[in-house]
Amino acid sequence: MVESASTRGTLTDVSKSISVAVPPDEAFRIFVERPIEWLPAGHTFIRNPQAVTLQSWAGGCFVEHGADGTEVVRGTIVECQPPSRLVMTWRVGADWRPVHDDEKASRIQVEFVATGPHTTNVILTHTELYRHGDAAAAIRSAVDGAGPGDTLKAYARVVARHANQR
Numbered sequence: 001m002v003e004s005a006s007t008r009g010t011l012t013d014v015s016k017s018i019s020v021a022v023p024p025d026e027a028f029r030i031f032v033e034r035p036i037e038w039l040p041a042g043h044t045f046i047r048n049p050q051a052v053t054l055q056s057w058a059g060g061c062f063v064e065h066g067a068d069g070t071e072v073v074r075g076t077i078v079e080c081q082p083p084s085r086l087v088m089t090w091r092v093g094a095d096w097r098p099v100h101d102d103e104k105a106s107r108i109q110v111e112f113v114a115t116g117p118h119t120t121n122v123i124l125t126h127t128e129l130y131r132h133g134d135a136a137a138a139i140r141s142a143v144d145g146a147g148p149g150d151t152l153k154a155y156a157r158v159v160a161r162h163a164n165q166r
Contacts, residue, residue, distance in 0.1 A: 016124050016147075018155070020156055021160070023083075023118055023119075030163070031112075031155065032056040038151065045074065045097070049066055056082065058077055062075045062077065074090070075090050076089045076105075090105050093133075110124050111123045124152055
């Protein structure tokens with residue numbers, strides 16, 4: 001696990017990382033193609049989403065889809081540089097409910113860094129947490145737990161299941 005502290009407003013960024021046994025292009029592909037598998041059930045806005053899509057282009061959306069046709073946008077893709085970097089807004093608000101305005105959303109930056117011919121360090125950084133307003137300190141505290149966090153642990157399991165499968 002890596003934690004960094006670069007100040008944004010009055011709150012610091014929170015970085016977590018995990019190593020996966022695939023090259024960066026495979027790590028990136030699995031991240032953008034299989035979010036329904038790595039997004040922990042307790043972290044979704046829709047209970048038991050039917051699908052979760054991550055449109056891997058600038059201006060694309062990260063969206064949960066319900067069986068009843070409900071859609072909740074989790075964020076907007078701000079930057080996409082396959083296979084090394086993805087930046088998206090994170091539209092979470094007080095009580096972990098969605099917000100519908102990117103101006104009130106922090107950013108999640110995901111970097112895929114080769115550490116060997118078949119190994120990648122995946123670094124997920126929460127930035128601009130101050131954008132969450134009154135909920136910012138509580139949200140920062142929640143994402144700053146020990147270890148890589150539930151999302152990266154789940155992602156590593158998905159990589160182990162799907163590496164080199166197309």
